[in-house]
Amino acid sequence: MMHLTSLYAVPLGLMMIGLSAYVSALRAKTGTSILDGGNMALAERIRRHGNCVEYVPMALLLMAFAESTGAAPVWVHAAGLALVAGRTLHPMGLFHDRPVTFARIAGGSLTWLSMLISMITIVINQWAG
Structure with missing residues (x-):
């Protein structure tokens, strides 16, 4: 059972x-059904949501595997906290005209750190077991 991982899945879900609703609200306002209709604000919102969808499922899956292999709770929490922090920061720093922002870099880095913590924990637990 993945009790700890599920605690992090809720806020990430x-x-x-929330990111999806943010996209939908602007789609409704602009009457844009698919893609971004050339609207840069909509394109930014789509990428913020898309980036979350691209990273969160794999990161949670890795956390669940780490937990299921017997990871110490501190490592599951470390991965989960890094992931939530990273996914909170990243969309706040993602802009088409500012490719490098603190929030974007920190958010992406924390997301990768979360995944690395889980992967290393999996390997160590499988090797030790």
Whole structure:
């Protein structure tokens, strides 16, 4: 059972819904059904949501595998906290005209760190087991 991983899946799922609603609201306002219709604000919102969708499922899966192989709770929490922090920061720093922002770099880095923590924990637990 993945008790700890599920604690992090809830806020990340809510975040994904929030980002999706943010896209949908601008789609409704602009009457844009698919793609971005040339609207840069909509393109930014789509990428913020898309980036979350691209990273969160794999990161949670890696956390669940780490937990299921017997990872110490501190490592599962470290991965989960890094992931939530990273996914919170990243969309706040993602802009088409500012490719390098603190929030974007920190958010992406924390997301990768979360995944690396889980992967290293999996390998260590499999090797030791």
